[in-house]
Amino acid sequence: xxxxxxxxxxxxADNALIYGQxxxxxxxxxxxxxxxxxxxxxxxxxxGQATNLLKYAAELEGKGRTEDDIAFLRDAWxxxxxxxxxxxxxxxxxxxxxxxxxxxxxxxxxxxxxxxxNEFLKxxxxxxxxxxxxxxxxxxxxxxxxxDGTEDSHARMQNAVNQLxxxxxxxxxxxxxxxxxxxxxxxxxxEGFKAQWRHNIESVITEATLVLPPDAxxxxxxxxxxxxxxxxxxxxxxxxxxxxxxxxxx
Amino acid sequence: MxxxxxxxxxxxxxxxEVFDPEIPVLNIVDMGVVRDVQFVDEKCIVTITPTYSxxxxxxxxxxxxxxxxxxxxxxxxxxxxxxxxxWTTDWMTDDAREKLMQEGISPPQxxxxxxxxxxxxVRDVKCPRCKSLNTKMISQFGSTACKSLYKCNDCSEPxxxxxxx
Numbered sequence: 001x002x003x004x005x006x007x008x009x010x011x012x013a014d015n016a017l018i019y020g021q022x023x024x025x026x027x028x029x030x031x032x033x034x035x036x037x038x039x040x041x042x043x044x045x046x047x048g049q050a051t052n053l054l055k056y057a058a059e060l061e062g063k064g065r066t067e068d069d070i071a072f073l074r075d076a077w078x079x080x081x082x083x084x085x086x087x088x089x090x091x092x093x094x095x096x097x098x099x100x101x102x103x104x105x106x107x108x109x110x111x112x113x114x115x116x117x118n119e120f121l122k123x124x125x126x127x128x129x130x131x132x133x134x135x136x137x138x139x140x141x142x143x144x145x146x147x148d149g150t151e152d153s154h155a156r157m158q159n160a161v162n163q164l165x166x167x168x169x170x171x172x173x174x175x176x177x178x179x180x181x182x183x184x185x186x187x188x189x190x191e192g193f194k195a196q197w198r199h200n201i202e203s204v205i206t207e208a209t210l211v212l213p214p215d216a217x218x219x220x221x222x223x224x225x226x227x228x229x230x231x232x233x234x235x236x237x238x239x240x241x242x243x244x245x246x247x248x249x250x
Numbered sequence: 251m252x253x254x255x256x257x258x259x260x261x262x263x264x265x266x267e268v269f270d271p272e273i274p275v276l277n278i279v280d281m282g283v284v285r286d287v288q289f290v291d292e293k294c295i296v297t298i299t300p301t302y303s304x305x306x307x308x309x310x311x312x313x314x315x316x317x318x319x320x321x322x323x324x325x326x327x328x329x330x331x332x333x334x335x336x337w338t339t340d341w342m343t344d345d346a347r348e349k350l351m352q353e354g355i356s357p358p359q360x361x362x363x364x365x366x367x368x369x370x371x372v373r374d375v376k377c378p379r380c381k382s383l384n385t386k387m388i389s390q391f392g393s394t395a396c397k398s399l400y401k402c403n404d405c406s407e408p409x410x411x412x413x414x415x
Contacts, residue, residue, distance in 0.1 A: 020304075034389035034399065041391040048304020052333060123334025128303060130336060130415040138390050 006060045008181050011080040011223055013053035017071055019085035019102065020046030021238050031092050038138055045131040056120050072242035076232045083222040084167040086231040093146055093153065097160035100139040104201050105171045107132050108193045117185040140204050147208025154209065162213050169218025261287045261294055264318040271310045272394050275349045278311060282341025285332065294319065294327040299337045302395040339414045354378045356400065356411040375411050377402035
């Protein structure tokens with residue numbers, strides 16, 4: 001097995017899986033019906049993408065595990081997602097600001113991944129990018145509406161941006177595995193589009209009458225398995241059924 | 251060879267009996283979900299592609315394909331799922347678009363909307379009831395992953411729009 005490729009695929013898959021699971025918590029709790037539906041749909045896109053990737057990862061591994069085994073039977077330190085996707089949803093401003101930062105980054109990531117030398121990842125990126133474009137637009141619309149909205153919505157949105165900002169540098173931190181993937185033309189050099197990301201979000205942030213905080217220390221660790229306390233709590237709920245009743249089927 | 255061709259025709263015909271569980275007026279051939287049918291060494295290989303990555307209808311569609319194949323005593327088969335090339339609403343037949351309109355779902359326009367979406371361009375979406383173009387989007391995300399929610403400003407009815415991807 002190509003262990004490095006397996007690990008690389010897992011990182012992309014875990015972002016989608018953990019983020020999809022987190023967003024799904026809004027189902028039945030959205031501030032208005034349309035938003036409830038929008039976030040449930042968004043969450044479904046991510047979980048679908050995670051399924052596709054984990055199926056491929058399971059194939060690469062060749063140990064007879066399925067995508068479900070990888071999703072439901074790993075512990076927190078085996079997950080390789082970015083920290084930002086595991087943070088709790090908090091209020092709607094926070095959920096939207098996170099979606100805004102993440103989807104804008106993920107869009108650029110997938111754009112690059114479309115020229116991967118790995119046929120599967122290339123196809124995956126071409127498919128998924130169509131879905132993410134809708135997420136970017138949805139999040140950007142709400143940044144404007146809430147940022148340039150009432151006094152309360154503006155304050156909450158600015159607060160959310162301030163709180164999340166320290167989790168964004170991790171998007172662009174390239175480690176050894178990334179260097180390998182870049183050298184093989186399989187993966188993406190995220191540092192290469194950092195300026196573009198900043199430009200894209202800043203134009204919306206400014207229009208939304210918000211400001212980006214100054215650059216400071218960036219939280220890190222998710223991609224090497226060091227997580228916030230929130231991931232374990234989420235997994236406890238997400239994995240409960242398969243842990244309590246191994247092999248249970250729908 | 252002739253036998254093989256006949257078999258492929260039969261399989262396509264059978265596949266046209268499988269309907270999308272969420273949009274029961276459309277069969278999977280009309281929707282462009284079936285990408286290929288081939289016989290390789292007597293084995294029937296049906297290749298399908300999902301509309302959306304997380305489309306919950308795919309599992310049911312696969313089960314229904316098994317059923318219609320086995321109905322015709324085709325037991326040596328394999329269903330393959332591919333992501334590339336990615337499904338686009340442009341693959342939907344004119345017949346399928348007409349059926350959607352009759353069902354009260356405004357069909358996707360031709361020429362996938364990817365670029366215009368990012369440019370923020372507004373597209374004309376026709377009300378399936380009164381055919382007015384004076385319509386307004388209520389929500390980008392509708393009752394299923396593939397639809398948006400619209401409202402007609404003339405007849406005041408809300409309706410689903412099958413969004414372009």
